[in-house]
Amino acid sequence: MTRLDVKKTYKLYIGGEFPRSESGRSYVVNDAKGRFMANAAQASRKDARDAVKAARAAFAGWSGKTAYNRGQVLYRIAEVLEGRRDQFEAELRASEGVTAARARTYVDAAVDRLVWYAGWADKIAQVTGNANPVAGPYFNHSAPEPTGVVAVVAPKGPLLGLVSVVAPVIVTGNTCVVIASEPHPLTAITLGEVMATSDLPGGVVNVLTGSVAEIAPWLASHLDVNGLDLTGVTDPALATDLEIAAADNLKRVRRPGVEELLDPPPLDRMTRFLETKTVWHPLGI
Amino acid sequence: MTTLSSTASSLAEATSSDSALRRFLHGLPGVDQVGAEQRVATLGTRSIKTTAKQQAIDLAIRMVDLTTLEGNDTPGKVRTLAAKAQRPDPTDPTCPATAAVCVYPDMVGIAKQALGSSGVKVAAVATAFPSGRAAMDVKLADTRDAVEAGADEIDMVIDRGAFLSGRYLEVFEEIVAVREACGSAHLKVIFETGELQTYDNVRRASWLAMLAGAHFIKTSTGKVQPAATLPVTLVMLEAVRDFREATGQMIGVKPAGGIRTSKDAIKYLVMVNEVAGEDWLDPDWFRFGASTLLNDLLMQRNKMKTGHYWGPDYVTLD
Numbered sequence: 001m002t003r004l005d006v007k008k009t010y011k012l013y014i015g016g017e018f019p020r021s022e023s024g025r026s027y028v029v030n031d032a033k034g035r036f037m038a039n040a041a042q043a044s045r046k047d048a049r050d051a052v053k054a055a056r057a058a059f060a061g062w063s064g065k066t067a068y069n070r071g072q073v074l075y076r077i078a079e080v081l082e083g084r085r086d087q088f089e090a091e092l093r094a095s096e097g098v099t100a101a102r103a104r105t106y107v108d109a110a111v112d113r114l115v116w117y118a119g120w121a122d123k124i125a126q127v128t129g130n131a132n133p134v135a136g137p138y139f140n141h142s143a144p145e146p147t148g149v150v151a152v153v154a155p156k157g158p159l160l161g162l163v164s165v166v167a168p169v170i171v172t173g174n175t176c177v178v179i180a181s182e183p184h185p186l187t188a189i190t191l192g193e194v195m196a197t198s199d200l201p202g203g204v205v206n207v208l209t210g211s212v213a214e215i216a217p218w219l220a221s222h223l224d225v226n227g228l229d230l231t232g233v234t235d236p237a238l239a240t241d242l243e244i245a246a247a248d249n250l251k252r253v254r255r256p257g258v259e260e261l262l263d264p265p266p267l268d269r270m271t272r273f274l275e276t277k278t279v280w281h282p283l284g285i
Numbered sequence: 286m287t288t289l290s291s292t293a294s295s296l297a298e299a300t301s302s303d304s305a306l307r308r309f310l311h312g313l314p315g316v317d318q319v320g321a322e323q324r325v326a327t328l329g330t331r332s333i334k335t336t337a338k339q340q341a342i343d344l345a346i347r348m349v350d351l352t353t354l355e356g357n358d359t360p361g362k363v364r365t366l367a368a369k370a371q372r373p374d375p376t377d378p379t380c381p382a383t384a385a386v387c388v389y390p391d392m393v394g395i396a397k398q399a400l401g402s403s404g405v406k407v408a409a410v411a412t413a414f415p416s417g418r419a420a421m422d423v424k425l426a427d428t429r430d431a432v433e434a435g436a437d438e439i440d441m442v443i444d445r446g447a448f449l450s451g452r453y454l455e456v457f458e459e460i461v462a463v464r465e466a467c468g469s470a471h472l473k474v475i476f477e478t479g480e481l482q483t484y485d486n487v488r489r490a491s492w493l494a495m496l497a498g499a500h501f502i503k504t505s506t507g508k509v510q511p512a513a514t515l516p517v518t519l520v521m522l523e524a525v526r527d528f529r530e531a532t533g534q535m536i537g538v539k540p541a542g543g544i545r546t547s548k549d550a551i552k553y554l555v556m557v558n559e560v561a562g563e564d565w566l567d568p569d570w571f572r573f574g575a576s577t578l579l580n581d582l583l584m585q586r587n588k589m590k591t592g593h594y595w596g597p598d599y600v601t602l603d
Binding site for chain 1: 592593594595596597598599
């Protein structure tokens with residue numbers, strides 16, 4: 001007897017759940033050889049709005065956790081990802097057409113990067129914070145705080161690209177809405193499954209798949225979004241427009257630039273989405 | 286409910302004794318639960334966009350009874366609320382004021398003073414809100430207190446215990462007595478539909494309150510879950526529509542509690558228009574008892590005005 005294939009439906013990842021796009025739309029995703037691979041949900045502006053709402057709702061809880069705890073959760077994502085490495089290697093080979101060795105390198109790098117950022121969770125404050133010498137009877141210190149909800153446009157490179165932009169944003173206590181790479185969205189959703197099962201509270205990471213040009217302007221102009229990472233925006237005109245829209249409520253923007261994903265990542269992926277709080281504490285009273 | 290061909294005189298007869306009242310209320314046709322819920326679901330899919338949505342949002346703002354009914358209410362909080370009721374969006378003079386603020390009786394004087402001659406009314410909950418468990422004279426004193434302090438509208442709760450055990454005349458007489466104590470203030474009668482168990486009971490309570498002289502019928506106190514729902518409001522809207530057909534007299538409806546988003550509010554407005562009719566699309570005849578709803582309406586209003594999504598950082602915390 002022949003057996004029917006059980007095909008996976010790739011949906012969005014919003015608020016810890018996997019809903020279809022509110023618009024009911026989907027688009028075709030091809031593999032490296034141009035053959036049909038799967039349909040992915042094509043998110044609309046309303047999905048983006050829902051994702052921001054979920055991210056905002058998750059912010060208080062996530063940023064309120066201890067840095068140590070956030071580090072543990074990131075480490076847990078790395079563990080679960082490691083356990084599913086075969087699935088990710090297969091997906092990378094199919095979607096990007098890379099060799100088995102190359103796919104293995106990417107998965108290794110993604111796991112290592114998560115562990116690297118997990119380590120930063122309780123160390124970033126020591127590096128970017130300070131006890132300031134002041135001329136007065138005060139103990140004066142500055143400490144980094146997460147900025148809030150960050151919208152991220154993920155670069156190409158379905159697995160390592162997404163991990164490289166999401167991990168630095170959330171490790172410091174921000175929550176994020178990430179638009180996955182438009183031509184390779186499927187691995188991002190599979191990564192969403194990993195996050196959904198690794199103690200990461202729902203809404204901390206929300207993954208949208210679809211057209212960057214359609215969704216990103218709504219996130220850039222959204223007054224409840226506090227930061228914008230444009231890493232994956234390839235069109236310079238669009239990047240400028242997004243930056244202009246983001247200026248309305250003074251979002252922290254990280255501009256797109258040339259980066260090799262396999263290189264050690266720059267610290268400004270974390271520091272760009274931190275605010276510095278300085279406290280003057282009276283002494284000798 | 287076309288079978289109801291009561292005239293004013295036969296309605297008067299219905300309230301002559303406990304048994305007559307029971308006969309009348311139990312003689313009301315039953316509510317088709319599945320039908321009501323399906324109708325609500327269908328109406329909820331109506332698409333209201335662009336200019337129609339703008340109008341709906343402004344109308345909904347004008348219908349809001351901005352409410353604070355917490356044990357930790359302070360004069361400062363009530364004044365803040367009054368300021369917000371008069372100018373919900375201080376950056377935009379075209380934004381309409383809400384219909385009323387709704388407070389506990391001891392806060393009426395403060396609300397009245399803060400609202401001055403703005404036209405925003407003061408509603409007070411009375412009669413041992415929210416449970417309604419107090420002696421009759423206490424309830425009447427509570428009502429008179431609020432009216433003397435200057436309340437324009439009184440929100441009373443019915444005795445659900447008496448209603449559910451079938452002592453309808455007792456509930457009826459209570460509403461009549463409170464109505465008398467209200468003087469010129471308008472009376473809203475709260476059923477607490479979350480405790481009434483069935484839609485049939487909601488229909489009976491609606492008729493009972495209308496016969497007793499309520500100006501408004503209101504779903505809930507907001508203290509019991511479930512609070513206002515679309516099907517319950519549908520049943521009440523049918524009741525006021527049929528009551529006007531029978532007597533020519535118009536009664537208002539106020540769903541309260543659990544309405545938090547503009548989308549919900551617009552669903553209610555569609556239902557008001559389709560079930561009761563256009564005449565009820567007016568703050569004099571339909572109100573929303575809400576606190577957080579207003580912020581969402583303002584965010585939607587600004588989204589439509591500016592073309593980008595708004596955030597809770599730009600409206601008040603309450």
